Amino acid sequence: MLELENVSVIFNKGTSLEKVALENLSVKINDGDFITMLGSNGAGKSTLFNVITGALKVNHGKILMDGEDITATKEHVRARYIGRLFQNPEHGTAPHLTVEENLALSYSGKKYGKFSFAVHKQDRAFFQEKLKQLDMGLEDRLKTPIGLLSGGQRQAVALMMAVLNPPKILLLDEHTAALDPKSAQKILEITNELIRKEKMTALMITHNIQDALDNGNRLFILNEGRLIQDMDQEEKSRLKPADILNYYAV
Amino acid sequence: MSIAIIERALELGLIFSVLSLGVYISFRVLNVPDLTVDGSFTTGAAVCAVCTLNGHPFLGLLLSFVAGGICGLITAFLQTKMRIHALLAGILTMTGLYSINLRIMSGAPNIALLNTESLFTMIPFTFGILLLISIVLGIVLFVFFKTNTGLMLRASGDNETMVKSSSINVDTMKFLGMALANGFVALSGGLLAQYQNFADVTGGTGMMVLGLAGIIIGEAVIRKRTIGFGLASCILGACLYRLLYTIALQFGIPATDMNLMSAVLVALTISIPYLKQLKEKENA
Ligand SMILES: Nc1ncnc2c1ncn2[C@@H]1O[C@H](COP(=O)(O)OP(=O)(O)OP(=O)(O)O)[C@@H](O)[C@H]1O
Numbered sequence: 202m203l204e205l206e207n208v209s210v211i212f213n214k215g216t217s218l219e220k221v222a223l224e225n226l227s228v229k230i231n232d233g234d235f236i237t238m239l240g241s242n243g244a245g246k247s248t249l250f251n252v253i254t255g256a257l258k259v260n261h262g263k264i265l266m267d268g269e270d271i272t273a274t275k276e277h278v279r280a281r282y283i284g285r286l287f288q289n290p291e292h293g294t295a296p297h298l299t300v301e302e303n304l305a306l307s308y309s310g311k312k313y314g315k316f317s318f319a320v321h322k323q324d325r326a327f328f329q330e331k332l333k334q335l336d337m338g339l340e341d342r343l344k345t346p347i348g349l350l351s352g353g354q355r356q357a358v359a360l361m362m363a364v365l366n367p368p369k370i371l372l373l374d375e376h377t378a379a380l381d382p383k384s385a386q387k388i389l390e391i392t393n394e395l396i397r398k399e400k401m402t403a404l405m406i407t408h409n410i411q412d413a414l415d416n417g418n419r420l421f422i423l424n425e426g427r428l429i430q431d432m433d434q435e436e437k438s439r440l441k442p443a444d445i446l447n448y449y450a451v
Numbered sequence: 452m453s454i455a456i457i458e459r460a461l462e463l464g465l466i467f468s469v470l471s472l473g474v475y476i477s478f479r480v481l482n483v484p485d486l487t488v489d490g491s492f493t494t495g496a497a498v499c500a501v502c503t504l505n506g507h508p509f510l511g512l513l514l515s516f517v518a519g520g521i522c523g524l525i526t527a528f529l530q531t532k533m534r535i536h537a538l539l540a541g542i543l544t545m546t547g548l549y550s551i552n553l554r555i556m557s558g559a560p561n562i563a564l565l566n567t568e569s570l571f572t573m574i575p576f577t578f579g580i581l582l583l584i585s586i587v588l589g590i591v592l593f594v595f596f597k598t599n600t601g602l603m604l605r606a607s608g609d610n611e612t613m614v615k616s617s618s619i620n621v622d623t624m625k626f627l628g629m630a631l632a633n634g635f636v637a638l639s640g641g642l643l644a645q646y647q648n649f650a651d652v653t654g655g656t657g658m659m660v661l662g663l664a665g666i667i668i669g670e671a672v673i674r675k676r677t678i679g680f681g682l683a684s685c686i687l688g689a690c691l692y693r694l695l696y697t698i699a700l701q702f703g704i705p706a707t708d709m710n711l712m713s714a715v716l717v718a719l720t721i722s723i724p725y726l727k728q729l730k731e732k733e734n735a
């Protein structure tokens with residue numbers, strides 16, 4: 202579904218600060234893949250996401266979505282089929298809007314049109330039902346400004362928002378890293394469930410090796426802008442956390 | 452203070468409440484301090500005065516809104532397409548508008564509207580009509596902010612990172628928000644010109660801060676921060692500010708000192724949360 206062909210990203214090209222963040226990276230992501238991605242700090246993982254979403258322009262190479270070249274497509278246009286979740290829960294939701302308004306933001310525009318009211322009565326029941334799945338009591342707090350919720354709760358809503366209109370591909374950038382262990386586990390469970398239910402393709406960056414091994418059907422390891430490992434389910438299942446550390450030492 | 456003085460203060464307050472509504476859109480909703488206001492307020496007054504002089508008072512008000520909208524579009528263009536810092540973009544537009552405003556006024560520094568029909572000569576209930584205008588505009592904005600487009604606009608100011616990674620075009624939202632904000636500002640200028648039978652090329656000076664002062668006073672009284680209460684704060688605050696202003700004048704404070712008072716008021720109010728923090732640290 203998503204293909205990257207010889208993608209390179211070079212920051213501050215031609216200056217003494219030149220930094221090759223992605224080097225001639227080619228990869229093909231298949232429909233229904235749930236890929237976990239490891240790599241040391243600065244390996245280029247977030248940069249790879251930025252290239253896929255269009256937040257960053259590539260210096261070389263092409264990006265294809267279902268065979269169509271989207272290298273020049275603007276970020277907000279790609280966002281119709283690419284969903285993204287950040288590490289910082291504050292990045293995924295608008296703090297002064299209420300829970301229901303945030304949900305409506307990613308749901309209602311497409312359904313009712315630009316100049317219709319954003320939150321409809323019948324949607325409230327639908328939102329409540331969705332929030333119930335999170336099991337955080339959020340279904341009773343539709344009218345709470347989201348900035349008043351905890352980080353984990355905000356991240357859960359952000360995740361819900363990302364999948365209300367299921368994107369073709371979901372990008373998760375350390376989306377549980379800022380949460381306490383329990384919330385992190387919970388969000389990860391919900392993530393798995395949503396991906397399965399909506400049959401989404403997903404990429405998940407994490408620094409937690411166990412999470413990377415336990416989730417998904419494919420594993421990427423990035424190092425210094427290059428994809429040094431691309432393992433399928435079988436190779437992945439044979440790995441132990443200790444094996445992975447070797448790849449970090451490079 | 453006589454009833455007549457209070458009534459006049461409230462009427463002016465209602466006119467400036469439209470200004471505060473405009474500033475609210477840029478300052479609170481979009482989260483940018485927009486200095487276009489000092490120029491676009493005069494643009495509204497100038498356009499409206501010229502039309503009124505030519506016998507079209509209602510068209511004048513409509514066109515002042517449109518003209519203000521165009522001013523906002525220019526600032527938004529500088530911000531988004533030319534990547535100029537929001538504050539500087541506003542200052543540039545404001546500076547350029549000074550020349551444009553003089554051209555609209557055919558080079559004269561002021562226009563007097565003597566013996567011309569205006570909104571206020573045609574409808575005798577000045578206070579009533581101004582109250583109606585202010586409340587209707589407030590409600591229209593409230594409804595708009597509850598629509599999908601309104602929600603996108605609010606989200607753009609609230610969390611740009613999020614909106615950028617969504618399918619909303621942030622630039623489009625900035626164009627829309629700035630146009631709307633300055634449309635309201637200019638309409639306020641147009642109303643003031645008809646009310647005072649007078650438009651002056653320097654009339655916009657300090658209007659950004661004046662609009663802000665209205666918002667801040669309103670927010671001090673109405674503590675709720677939802678969009679509905681926010682808009683209500685603008686209207687109430689602008690009227691209260693004008694009453695305070697009138698009282699200050701009664702106590703002999705010269706009108707020319709009022710800009711200083713507004714500036715100090717806004718500076719203090721905005722820094723109160725920080726000053727409180729400092730104090731808490733000291734105590735700890
Ligand atoms: N805007 C930028 N300008 C210059 N260099 C950048 C920029 N963004 C990223 N880089 C550099 O590119 C490299 C890759 O960064 P990236 O954010 O993709 O790393 P990452 O794999 O996500 O790391 P982490 O695990 O710490 O999040 C780093 O060396 C970083 O310093």
Ligand SMILES: [Mg+2]
Binds near residue numbers: 246247248374
């Ligand atoms: Mg990163």
